[in-house]
Amino acid sequence: MNRTELYSIRMRASAGGKHLSGAERITTYANINDIVRELLVRAQGKSIIPKQIAIHIDCLQDKSPQYLVALDVITLNARDMIEGRSDAARILELTGVSSRAAEIGICVLSRGAALSGGNMRGAIIMDSRTGERLEPDQERGIRASRFDWSEDALKKITRELATIGLTHFRTREALALATKVAHAPRMVAELCWSDEPDYTAGYVASRAVGYVRFPVLKQSGDTHGGRVFFVDNDKLDMDALIRYLQREAVLINDTGICRPAVKPEEYFGRVEKNLKSQLLNPS
Ligand code: COA
Ligand code: AMP
Numbered sequence: 001m002n003r004t005e006l007y008s009i010r011m012r013a014s015a016g017g018k019h020l021s022g023a024e025r026i027t028t029y030a031n032i033n034d035i036v037r038e039l040l041v042r043a044q045g046k047s048i049i050p051k052q053i054a055i056h057i058d059c060l061q062d063k064s065p066q067y068l069v070a071l072d073v074i075t076l077n078a079r080d081m082i083e084g085r086s087d088a089a090r091i092l093e094l095t096g097v098s099s100r101a102a103e104i105g106i107c108v109l110s111r112g113a114a115l116s117g118g119n120m121r122g123a124i125i126m127d128s129r130t131g132e133r134l135e136p137d138q139e140r141g142i143r144a145s146r147f148d149w150s151e152d153a154l155k156k157i158t159r160e161l162a163t164i165g166l167t168h169f170r171t172r173e174a175l176a177l178a179t180k181v182a183h184a185p186r187m188v189a190e191l192c193w194s195d196e197p198d199y200t201a202g203y204v205a206s207r208a209v210g211y212v213r214f215p216v217l218k219q220s221g222d223t224h225g226g227r228v229f230f231v232d233n234d235k236l237d238m239d240a241l242i243r244y245l246q247r248e249a250v251l252i253n254d255t256g257i258c259r260p261a262v263k264p265e266e267y268f269g270r271v272e273k274n275l276k277s278q279l280l281n282p283s
Contacts, residue, residue: 006060007032008146008249011039013050019121020046023173026065026148026251032057060146065249070149070157070179072210072256075164076264081200084214087264088191088204094271095189095206097128097230104131105191105228110218113226114139119195123227125241128188134233136242142229144245147180150253160258170199171213178205180250185241186232193217195225209271210256 009032010024023042025035036055043053078084085106092102105126114120115138122141125134135141149157149172157172174192181190182205189209193202202217202225218225231241262270 005029005062006065006249006251008056008058008060009035009039010056010145011043011053013043013046013053015048015051020048020050024145024148026060026146026249060249063249065251066183067150067251067253068179068183069254070153070175070211070252070256071182071205071207072259073161073164073166073175073213074210074259074267075166075213075215075261076267077261078214078216078264081216081219083264084202084217087268088202088212088214088217090268091204091209091212092189092191092230095204095208095230096232097189098131101126101128101131101230102191105230108133109191109193109226109228110224112224113141113228119224120226123190123229125229125231125238127233128230129233132233134231134236134238136238141227142242142245144177144181146247147176147250147252149176150251153253153255157252157255157258160255164258164260166213166258170194171201174203175211176252178203178211179252181205181229181245182207183250184229184231184244186234186236187241188230188232190227190229192227193225195223197221197223212267 006026008026012022013020021043023039027035043050076087078087089102089106093099112118113124120141122143124141127134161171178190181187189204189206191204200216200218200220203211203213205211
């Protein structure tokens, strides 16, 4: 038996057909028991008792994972949801998303992105120029899967996020997901806010701007949320993009820089200064 082979372990809990929670890890054969126990605790940690808990365990076989460094992290303390969404759109534009596509992305998430009007089970794939939706199934969307932190990177990111006041496991998991997504072929940027009514935080992420977190991207109590993956549709190979997001394993083996929260004016001032110096000193 090859004891160094890696396994993908994925948990999802549901009740009466309603998705309650999901989480996943990548680990060695020897650690499977511990990780399954940890994921079961997660499945049972919601206020609603699950009626089904499914745990899938697959060997990654000889397909070695891609190793990535996590995106840098910063929080933008926008005053409220309106300012947060407007700053999120401004950052999307900095990454190359058109103002029209950014506006469509925000609008679609806020009214319920599924064709039926509710939340999707995965992400929208949107043309970053036109705002056209490209995902094959507008109820389901595309779910990023098979990603995790390496053991050392998990300890390091937990410490570093704690030093900037981010102790919720969701931030660590969302950062891992966003890091995988940002490295997808033809990916321009991601926009996300949760569908959990009490969780108002969201983010914009890309390789260029890192993981830019907003404490408030929706009103408390709002049950609408989702993800938009903005892509460059020119020469996009949709099958390759979906295969990467859903099937190809990614292990994050180092952290990026975790910066303390800033006010939006300070953030945009800094970004403009950087852009100016890049224009004056092109490499
Ligand atoms: N919302 C609603 N339904 C979901 C769901 C979600 N987020 N995730 C899974 N399901 C349900 C769907 O009915 C799905 O069928 P579908 O493919 O037709 O949509 C079914 O479960 C099977 O999903 P699948 O993805 O094949 O299961 P899996 O066991 O391989 O993986 C997850 C399940 C939840 C672990 C994985 O999809 C995932 O989302 N991983 C990322 C978790 C994470 O770290 N998220 C960060 C959040 S901050
Ligand atoms: P969450 O971050 O779990 O609150 O999920 C917010 C929204 O993101 C959900 O409503 C889905 O539309 C979408 N989503 C959930 N899981 C994934 C995933 N693994 N990949 C892409 N999108 C997802």
